[in-house]
Amino acid sequence: MTFLRGVAVHAVETGCLATASGDVPAKAIVVCPGDDLATLFPDALEDVTRSMLRMLRLAAPGFPPPATTIMSGLGLTRYRGYATLPEAPALQARLMTEQPAQLANGVHLIVAQGTDGALIVGDSHHDGKTPDPFSSEAVDQLILDEFRAVFGAVPPVLERWTGTDASAATYSLVTTPVAAGPARRRHQRHGGLDQLRPCRRRDRRSSQSERPCRSFAVEAVVFDWAGTMIDHGCRAPVVALRRVFADAGVVVSEAEARADMGRAKRDHIRAILAVPRVAAAWAATTGGAASEEDVTRLHDAVEPLMRSVARDCAELIPGAASLAATLQAHGVRIGSCTGTPGR
Amino acid sequence: MMADILPRAAEQGYAPDAVICSGKTPEGRPSPLMLWETLVELGVWPAWACVKVDDASVGIGEGRAA
Numbered sequence: 001m002t003f004l005r006g007v008a009v010h011a012v013e014t015g016c017l018a019t020a021s022g023d024v025p026a027k028a029i030v031v032c033p034g035d036d037l038a039t040l041f042p043d044a045l046e047d048v049t050r051s052m053l054r055m056l057r058l059a060a061p062g063f064p065p066p067a068t069t070i071m072s073g074l075g076l077t078r079y080r081g082y083a084t085l086p087e088a089p090a091l092q093a094r095l096m097t098e099q100p101a102q103l104a105n106g107v108h109l110i111v112a113q114g115t116d117g118a119l120i121v122g123d124s125h126h127d128g129k130t131p132d133p134f135s136s137e138a139v140d141q142l143i144l145d146e147f148r149a150v151f152g153a154v155p156p157v158l159e160r161w162t163g164t165d166a167s168a169a170t171y172s173l174v175t176t177p178v179a180a181g182p183a184r185r186r187h188q189r190h191g192g193l194d195q196l197r198p199c200r201r202r203d204r205r206s207s208q209s210e211r212p213c214r215s216f217a218v219e220a221v222v223f224d225w226a227g228t229m230i231d232h233g234c235r236a237p238v239v240a241l242r243r244v245f246a247d248a249g250v251v252v253s254e255a256e257a258r259a260d261m262g263r264a265k266r267d268h269i270r271a272i273l274a275v276p277r278v279a280a281a282w283a284a285t286t287g288g289a290a291s292e293e294d295v296t297r298l299h300d301a302v303e304p305l306m307r308s309v310a311r312d313c314a315e316l317i318p319g320a321a322s323l324a325a326t327l328q329a330h331g332v333r334i335g336s337c338t339g340t341p342g343r
Numbered sequence: 344m345m346a347d348i349l350p351r352a353a354e355q356g357y358a359p360d361a362v363i364c365s366g367k368t369p370e371g372r373p374s375p376l377m378l379w380e381t382l383v384e385l386g387v388w389p390a391w392a393c394v395k396v397d398d399a400s401v402g403i404g405e406g407r408a409a
Contacts, residue, residue, distance in 0.1 A: 219387040222378060222406075224397040229357060230348065262399035264371035307344045314351040321356035335361040335381040335393075339371055339401075342345045342364035 012040055035166040037129075051106075051167035052131035054139060055122035057159040058147075060113070072150050074099065074108035102146060105139050109146040118158060121147055127167050135162050221327055222335040226313075227261065229320045229336070236313040237261065237340070240306040241272065244298050249285040252278060262339045265306075269298050303341070310340075361385045373404030382409075 010018045012031060017024040037045045076082040077092045095103055102108070106125030113119055124139045126132070144154050223229050226237060238257045245252040252272060260271040272278055273290040282290050324334050345364050352358065361384040368376035378395060387393060395406030 217392065218394055219389075219392040220382065220385050221394045221396060222381050223359065224395075224399065224402045225345070225348070227398040228396055228402075230352060260401065262372050262397070262401040262405075264365040267371060303344070307347055310344055311347050311351070314348045316352060316355045316357055324357055324359065333361075333385045333387055334359040335363070335385050335387075336359040337363040337377040337381045337405075338345060339365045340344050340348075341366050342362075 009040065033166075035164045037166065045166075048166050048168040049127050049129055050131055051165050052126045052128070053122070053163050053165060054124045054135055054143070055120060055161045055163075056140060056143065056157050057114070057161070058119040058121055058155045059158050060117055060119045060155050070109070070111040070150065072109035072146055074102055074146060075110065077103070078106070078108045099146075102142050105142055107139070107142045107146060109143065109150060111147065111150075119155070125167070131164050135160060218332050220333040220335055221324075222337060223320075223324070224262070225336060225338040226340060228317070229324075230316055231310075231313040236306055236310040237265075237268075240302050240309050241268070243305060244301040245272070245278075247301065248282075248294075248298065250278060250281045264339050265302060265341065266295060266299050268339070269295050269302070306340075372399075372401040373408060375405055375409035378405050378409040 004019065004021065004024075008020045010020065012018070012029055015025060015027065017026055017029060031040055033040055033045075035050045037048055037050065073091070074095065077088060077095060082088060083092075106127075108123070110122050111119055121143060124143060126139075140157075140160065144157075148154050225231075238254060238261075241257045242252050242254070245257075256272060256275055256278060259275075260268050263271060273282060273295070279289065286294075328334055345362060349358075349362065361381050363377050363381045363384065365371050365377070368374075368380050370376050379390070382388060382390060382393060390409050393409075395402070395409065397403050397406060
C-alpha cells in the first residue's frame, strides 16, 4: 500500500484519480472525504453537513478510574441503535423536560481513560457548514454538568478539544457514484468495506435510513464515423490523402497522414503540410512553401478520390449496428458527426 | 462523401437520428461546435447527459470541449 500524504485530489473520473502530483489510474475508487463536502461530488453530498464537536481532558489523580468506557443516558437518544427502540420516544420526552439544554447542544456523555490516566470526556455536536471558531464555555459546562451527575465531582480541566466531522440525518453515508461493480468485488474480498454495494441493490432495499442513490439517464450517444463505426482503421482518408500527396511528388507516411485524422479535410491538409519533414519535402519538390492555392488543389483532388475509396470502406465495424439498436431500444437518441464532408 | 456512405451504413442496419458533417459549423474539431450542432438537431440536453464516442484525439477533444 502506498500513501500519498499531503497530495490533494482534484477530481475523480471513471478509472482515473486526478491529483496534485499527477493522474493515478484505478479500477475502483473509494472516496472518503471526511468533512470536505465541497471538493469531490458536492451534489452527492448535498444532504450532508458538518458538525463541530467538543471534548475535554480532565486530570484524574485519585479519581477512581472507570472500569470501562462510561456512557450516560443522554447517549440513548443520540445513537440510532438505541434511538430506534420502541422505548426511545418516552425517554426522549422525559429528557426534553429534564435536560433540554444538553439535547439542544447535542451533548451526551462518554468518558474514557487515556494511558496517562487522564479522562477524555465528550462531547457536544453543533451542525453547520461553517462551524463557529469559538468554543463556548457554556457548552463545556453542560458536558461537565452531566459528568458531575454521573461521577459526583469534576476534576480540573487540562485541555479542550474542538473538531469537525461530517454529519447527516441518515445513518449510512456510503454512496457509490463511480464504478460500483468492481468496487463491490474488491471490498467483499477485503471485508472491511463490505457495506459498499451497487446502487440498484440499495434501491431495492429502500430502507428509510439509507439515502436514495442519484443517477441520471444518458440522453444521447454521439458516434464518430470513420474508425469508430465504419472503416476499420480509417483507411479511406489515409489512402486518399497519401495518394494525392504522392501525385504532387511528396511522399507522406501513414502515420503523418493519420496524425490529425478527424479534422475538417482542409485543416487536415494544412496540418500535414505543416509537419516539418513534409514541409521540407514539399519545398524540395516544388521549390517553395505550400500556399493556400496548393491546399485548395490538394483538397479538390482528395475529395473525389475519398468518395471512391470510401464506397469500398463503408463496411460497419462488427457490433456497431447492434450497439446503436440496443441504445435506441432503451430510449437513447443516436447522433453522429464527422470531419468528413457531406457531399 | 457522407452522402455515399449513409445509404451503405443504413443497408447494414445503422441509421443515426442525426448526422452532422464538416462544413456545417464555423469550426470543426477539436472545437465542440459540430457536437453541439448534433445535440441541437437531436433536441437533447444537458450536454453532460450525452456520451461522445470517437477513435481520434481531436474527436475526443471535441467531446471534452462540449
